[in-house]
Amino acid sequence: MTSTDIIKLIDEYKNSNIKQQAMLEKKYGKRQMQTIQKYLTTEYLQDNAKRCPKCRSFISKTEGCNKMTCRNCQSFFCWLCNNQIHGYEHFNTVDSPCYGLLFEGLETENAMDYENAVDNFIMDNINQYLENFNV
Ligand SMILES: [Zn+2]
Numbered sequence: 001m002t003s004t005d006i007i008k009l010i011d012e013y014k015n016s017n018i019k020q021q022a023m024l025e026k027k028y029g030k031r032q033m034q035t036i037q038k039y040l041t042t043e044y045l046q047d048n049a050k051r052c053p054k055c056r057s058f059i060s061k062t063e064g065c066n067k068m069t070c071r072n073c074q075s076f077f078c079w080l081c082n083n084q085i086h087g088y089e090h091f092n093t094v095d096s097p098c099y100g101l102l103f104e105g106l107e108t109e110n111a112m113d114y115e116n117a118v119d120n121f122i123m124d125n126i127n128q129y130l131e132n133f134n135v
């Protein structure tokens with residue numbers, strides 16, 4: 001396997017459903033796929049993405065405001081306080097902790113897209129990763 005193959009495989013695994021992932025595990029070996037899974041949830045990503053308060057899947061901040069939608073369970077939450085919310089009233093209600101902060105922190109450079117974070121991380125660490133992969 002070349003590094004390109006592995007990146008492709010990581011990508012494939014990342015975009016697969018549970019059934020497809022099980023097939024990949026059969027094909028490439030569960031241990032190798034577990035390495036990939038571990039790789040996709042490194043501390044680096046935990047620092048750059050947040051988890052949905054409801055389903056715990058990783059969320060990236062791709063849109064302008066702090067009202068976030070989980071791609072997995074479609075629930076809304078607040079990027080700032082990481083609480084599940086119902087809508088914009090979280091930012092419009094005076095007694096809310098995030099009143100007036102709908103667009104707060106937009107200039108932050110930490111607002112990194114999860115997909116890009118994964119790709120950058122893979123590219124930065126591909127050599128180290130290849131060692132772990134037993135190619
Ligand atoms: Zn969710």
Ligand SMILES: [Zn+2]
Nearest residue numbers: 078080081098
């Ligand atoms: Zn909030």
